[in-house]
Amino acid sequence: FIEDTKAGLELRNFYFNRDYREDPGQSKQEEWGQGFLLRVESGYTEGTVGFGVDALALQGVKLYSSEETAGSGLMPSAYGNEAPDDWSSFGLTGKAKVSETVLKVGTLQFKNPAIGTSDSRLLPQTMQGAQIISKEIKGLTLDAGYANRINHRDSTNNQVMAVNTGGRRGIAADAGTTNESDDFRFLGGSYQVTKDLTATYYYSNLEDLYKQHTYNLVHVLPISEGQSLKTDLRYSRSKDDGSSNVDNKALGAMVTYSLSGHSFGLGYQKMSGDTGYAYLAGATDPYLVNYVQINDFANEDEKSWQARYDFNFASIGIPGLTFMTRYITGDNFERANGTEGKEWERDMDIGYTFQEGALKNLNVKWRNATARNNFNRATNVDENRLIVSYTIPLM
Template sequence: MLKTPIARGVALATLGATLAIPTMAQAAFIEDTKASLELRNFYFNRDFREDPGQSKAEEWAQGFILRVESGYTEGTVGFGVDALGLLGVKLDSGKGRAGTQLLPGAYGAGAPDDYSELGLAAKAKVSETVLKVGTLQIKNQAISSSDSRLLPATFQGGQLVSKEIEGLTLDVGYLNRHNWRNSSNNEALNWGGKSATVADTESDSFTFAGGTYKLTNDLTAGYYYSNLEDIYKQHSFNLVHVLPLGDKQSLKTDLRYARSTDDGSNSNVDNKALGAMVTYSISGHSFGLGYQKMSGDTGFAYVGGSTDPFLVNYVQINDFANADEKSWQARYDFNFASIGIPGLTFMTRYLSGDNFDRADGSEGKQWERDMDIGYTFQEGALKNLNVKWRNATSRNNYNRGTNIDENRLIVSYTIPLM
């Protein structure tokens, strides 16, 4: 349900007052509380090349992201609460231009003037183990909340993270609802993968268990098991090695492998996903080469909605994860701090994929070119204000509706409140 601005203000003010009442908790609960307000202004323009239906998606919106993380009460078990307040305000849209996922509403339906959500999570801590239950933002090999639009996506559920052993992080979770990045409603989890037949795309739950272990100072290994109930099961492996090569030089290798199979008779998921990214860095320059290969009867398996699949070739528009698809990536980054201009960064990459089937049985092909330029002001009245321009071009021979020219302009500023 969309809330009025007055209702939102009352809800957020009530939250702030609750956290400020000393009788609610011991001193550490209040003293260790952190709060910030991010102001995010987002312009999105997507031109659908040669598409006979919608010619473009274009919207402009202002986002407000309030994050409050309390400290913990004293004692063997410490208790606390986190809060996430989200508000999106339409600045410009239209029925013939909607569908950017900055705002609710699809092409032909238009977008509301605003939308919002207030999420709370209770938490408990014992030593170096933390349990959170409620509204969660999660980022791991199994599932990742997308934050690539105006407001971040969230989940409802519970997550336990333990760091009792040095270098080892254990991570277990159960999720049963999902709030998309352009929605104020928690909805059922759903299938979002490629090329598989799924009879019922909705699922009652998503569970995951895994973690990462720092084998050496330069080598980290990760493993996760996950299950979207009645749809798919997945084993995900990750190995990251950073080799120092001398003064301001390094070679980073990121290897990923996932095996996905169906769960029950509701789907026919069968996928092996192999990915590798090698990046050589020297001073402010980074040169990367990536390769990704899908094998099996279907494409990559992941939760739908607003999630980011754990793939080396998942980029601004495409994921290059169709059944049997092979793709490669060339990437270049430059940090201008190395030549005396701190805060200015540049990235460009090119990806090409092929070897997957079109509807008529012929070979499918696609490519994408991306470019990011960002600057964070270092001093003066605009200190910490970040401006980013993201440009992308995507072409393929199998779906005219995804031949795209795209621009995103994002201006963000975070205000520390506590």
């Protein structure tokens, strides 16, 4: 229990600036914060059934915010309501292990095709619930979970959940009902069919609001030394669960050719059905190939394409330095006036992790994005994020 315990304190400094090009109200979001993320993962007690406990302590400190620039998602704030000087939360997770099966109950961060808690701001999003993962059979991972509350990345409160109704996706709760649920559950897993092919399936259900089947095939074709072709195919079928109008089919494909430090990717995503794609509200990560820095390109009937390029400078003798840029364009969805909606986004990431010296393992990342559309002036933005992080190992 003691010998296998791991603990680390991540120091995360985050500056966020979003310039609204046409919003008649708020002209920009600008906030700056310092985060402290303490993660403790114990080992297991001896015996057939091993027991352990994990802890997650989160502390945020405001370095800059104002009433006119608040609401970035970095901290508990909104336009007209400046963030507090500091905020914090604490969560415990009990766990038990039998052979290659682990059960966890308490504060959790999920990452699978059914649900992905976000970690793209100062502090991560967490959920309250339970999860069991089993790897008893070689190549097969089984995964089941349940949650009844969610703590968003800019909050300290555990709240009930809702389905995302934003954009032109056309999702709404039925008349006389509310867009709220305290019951989210999922069941699924992945199987490594061959060393190059992995198949995944998940079923998920946000009680009363939607149920969803998600399928995924990932194949990596090795061509030669330092050269490969990766194919990522995704399909989801979402339907209402009694109190909403959810009806969506989401098809996605991403093909990436890698050569030495270069990667070239092409993606396609298509929505069909009576609504857009359904997933949990509150900036939870959807499992879509064209979910990027600002947009998800998941409006009703929308079709979108992505072109992406990555370069790892380690291939030319500069380890730790990486670069990514991508362009996504979407159309074929309906604006409020009945005409065709269109949108596009361009992203760029540059990151560097120091490899030696006093700053070894310090990570610096700059994320830049530009997004434009013809259906909502308030979401035409230019955005910059600067993140500096360093993890201190404690155990």
